[in-house]
Amino acid sequence: MRGPSHRLRFGAGVALGAVVGVWLAHGMVVQEQRDAATDLEVRKATVTLQALESLLQHGDPREVALGWRAKTPSVTQVRITRGTQLVAPESRRLLREEKPLYDRGQRLATAVQTNLEEGARKAEIEVEWLPGPRLLLAAPYEDKGVVEIETAPLPPPPSTGWLAFVLALLGAVIAFAALALVFGERRVQLSIAAAAVLGLALLALGRWSIAQVEDDRRAGAGALTQRIDEQSALVQSLGGAPGNWDVDEFRKPRPPLAAGAGRLRGALLSADLLALVVLFLAGLGAFSRIGVELRKNRQAYLYIAPAILGMLLLVFYPFTYGITLSFTDSNIYNTSKSIPEVWVGLRNYAEILGQFSFVKRTESGVVFNYLNFYWTLLFTIVWTVCNVALGVSSGLFLALILNTRALALRPLYRVLLILPWALPTYITALIWKGMFHQQFGVINQVLQVFGASAINWFDHPFTSFLAAWTTNAWLSFPFMMVVALGALQSIPADLYEAARVDGASRWQQFRAITLPSLRPALVPAVIISVVWTFNQFNVIFLVTGGDPSGSTEILITQAYKFAFERYRYGYAAAYSTVIFGILLVYGTIQNRLSKATEA
């Protein structure tokens, strides 16, 4: 089979890479310009609002505000409230539909109080976008009141057109076409030429864009200074004193507007790299190979497509969501912030994996710290291994017996034995917990019948584990039994005949025929049940509840606590991702060993 020529491939690669690189670069530049413009407008409006606030201490607030507004063309509306009273532009009680004003006053007053107690945590200046686009800024005023301004419609943000970007794209393609004529079908030369052409075009484009953005910044800094000067003059003319009005949402001074474009530079470089990757994928024939494979195996892909689509739909997004969250400090107080604002990189992972405090010194001596990650991990592994081993062996054992031909009452046994699977776990797990009660539980009663003394099952990590283990084994063996029963049907009878002719014993038959034949069906069941048991939240939660002292927690119950008790969503997501990583390593190794994915 002959694919397209090298020239064609690299040509397509340059074009594709250029499209990707240029498209990304344009998006980034426009976004950067829009962010910078937004930031600038908010800063200018904040200065304006602060100037007004500084004036309000001098004289009647309504008159001051109206007088100030008449001389401030950038502001179209001023409102001042005090509790349920409107103070400016007119003096009256707030109307029912002006509830948002009142709520804002309450919210800002709470923010000021909270920040006093807990440090800067809640915005003391609220910013809202109105259609126009116009800005609404509000700051707290006296007793649960607000002072808010609405700006005049803002100019559209400076935006770089497509021209330079299209030129870079065309330039790269034409330059490569010219070079391709020179180099012919020589692959090495072609690849160097393609990379050089694309790289140069994108780099030049990047330099040009950064210069644009920096120009905008300089202009912005000028506009901000101008606004400060204007307001200072106005405030002085009205009898007030200028101050440092360039502050952030917590009313803390902001650093001067800088002309740097460091973030954009990094982003553009990564876009360039991506473009080069696309170029080489296309140039070296990856895309055309994928196309060939898709066509060749279309029947297979057609068969798996529906299932894969369903998985992608329901798993891909939550998965991405979880992993992304794990790199943030997302918690209940900052759910409204964007991902970059709460980004903390690997901090959560470092915290989880860096817990080495195994013992704690207290007044009553040295105490083992059961809430340590590695203890919980160890316990989870022991829990999983024990449960799966017991579940598989007992399920298989019972299935072998039930598979005996002509054994009477088999249907009855089978139905009774799957009952633990049929009943809701919620009640059966609690029945088991009740059976382990130290005074009223039937297990201790039976122990006492046989003359043993009662055991306080939940007082010691080991006995507590035994209780949970028993419960989970009871809950999970029916599933394994059913799987094993099904798998036993796949073993051809003549294999046993042959073995018997050879004089093999029952045990030898089991080892040589039954086990290997069961493997294809049993291995997936084992792998899956390892995954499930590792994350078996219900049994631990309902039976031991972590008793004693959190020693029987497993990783998943810990993750749950971080998310729903401590409201640390990012940390809990990192915990979940660690669980996922551990299972992934297990799955990969197990898969290598068992070759379950082979045909």
Next chain:
Amino acid sequence: MKRAFFFALLASGVAAAQTDLVVWHSYRAAEKSAIEKVAASFNASHPGIKVTTLAVPYDAFADKISAAVPRGKGPDIFIYAQDRLGGWIEAGNTVEPIDFFVDDATKARFIPSTMEAMTYRGTVWGLPVNYKVITLIYNKKLVQKPPATTTELVTLAKKLTDKASGRFGLAYWYSDYYYHAALQNAFGGRVFEGNTAKPVLNAPENVKGLELLVSWIDEGILPAEPSTALITALFNGGKAAMIFTGPWFLGEIDPGIDWGLAPLPKVVEAGGKPLRPWMTVEGAFIAAPSKHKDAAYEFVKFLTDLESAKVMALEGRQSPSNKAAYDDPKVANDPVLKAFRTQVEVAVPMPNLPEMTMVWSPATIMMASVAKRTIAPKPALDKAEAEVLKAVSELHRK
């Protein structure tokens, strides 16, 4: 101009031909019928507004609200206890503040502590519908006169306890922090300092409360490993003479048991101050994304007025927060409703700060180890305090 137009749009929602309001609650059986009856009478008296109710199982309710409401898919009103209030406020776009709507006359309707439970950082967020509070329930066959003080309680309980045959004078879920709080509050204990989120689990008053519990355990009057299931079984089996529990328990008592209610006794060790249980207040909250907030507030007000309160009390067997309901002769003569009304006078609203959820796990471990006498009260409280403090500071870290 546009703003005024926006408001006009909002207001027109009320004036339109039919406003549909959806109310979510987690009531079942009689409580559910009572709220459905109130909704029906609201619909009858308010043409143009139609209220429909949806019962959600309690175990899924909080998650359902957190998932649906901020995305604008939830109800207009939901009824929930105050314990999650702070969390939903901080998460944002879930609960609408109604401070602006609530006038002084409306505020004066309610038992003051129930209104306090609806207030978070100085703002009112909902109106209290019902409250639930722990009180003393006793088996009349075993206890003729309920104890008025803890000394009497211990003496009586000792007399009625026979551990070998599993009979106990006093039984309650003492290893649960919610139940235990009555003891610590009697000494003036608290979880947070004032209205701030600073935990003070190891305050000296809390130590005294826990020491009182330990003295009761050492008297041998309490069953080991308590749980709601165990307490119910003991009381229904006639094996627990007195229990501390709330109104939720009444439906689980066997018909064969002759029982009575009494206020929790006064604590001699705390200078005669009464045991002060935590109260849970079910509030009606307006969902922040609701498009019919005015109508929703109308319903919330209706739900908490005198007539509705009487329906809730007499048919739903709930304890309404509306004070006037208890002047109604039928309510006043009802021993159950009267008992809870008496008890609520000394009850303390459970904190509604989001940080409260961080207290439960360390507190549960602390209570379990103290109940098993493996650690003394003071170090146990110190340990729990350290853990809660760590969790709170990790959440507040920037």
Next chain:
Amino acid sequence: MARSRREQELPHGLLHAVLIVATLATIYPVLWVISIAFSGRQTLAIADLPAAPRVVDRLRAVIPWPERWSASNFVSVMTDQPFGRWVLNSVIVAIFTTILGIFLSCTAAYAFSRFKFPGRRAGMMGFLVSQMFPGTLMLIPLYIIMVQVLGLGSTRLGLVIVYATTSIPFSVWMLKGYFDTIPRELEEAAIIEGASAGTIFWRIVLPLAKPAVAITALFSFMTAWNEFILAATFMDKESMYTAPVGLRFFVGGFSQQWGYFAAGSIIVSIPVVLLFLYLQKYLVSGLTAGSVKG
């Protein structure tokens, strides 16, 4: 031939003894559920002992037997709430989940078992990996996709899609393992005779894989049958709730009406038992069905 096997088998008496012990241990907690359900009370049972218990008293205390028998819990469960309707919803959702789950996983598993194509291993691992990310944080993203984006809130279809997708990974792995044990000679013979891939799959492979399909069916059904939190979160109409949602009304928050819950649990487990009774004929066909070469 089969008769000669009998001589080698273990004595049935011994097997019965083992099975009886295992069955008793298995149904003992179930008997407690039944005893609570029929007690007419709401209490989880405890061992009830007189003063100075003797061995007989202790033995009596461990036997799950209500003081008096009453069907009142069952009556209340069925009449207090539209429980019958909720069970019906569950049946509908579970049946469609089973059908969709089997269809999707059979086709995918067959491809994984019979075709060699790039991405096969990755695909298999992908299914497994999807089970590895803990579900605790999944509720909100799932809600966003199913209710906000797809608008499938308060529909049975939404639940069917979620449940079927949840059950697919295990089903695919299970079926793929089973398909691997079916000799390819049969299919090769059919290809020579000119049968299409579809015919081979439906007429030859699937009938031979009946035991695995039966397990897959039972598993998919159970996945849908017992799920609570998603059903309670996605459904905004009482008439659309499923049986597990209805059951949880009895034990939420402070009040714990275990008598109702136990009665409801028994009602809910009956369809599962019936399904198993029907499916078990595929799990017990002895050693003949697998013997395709003969």
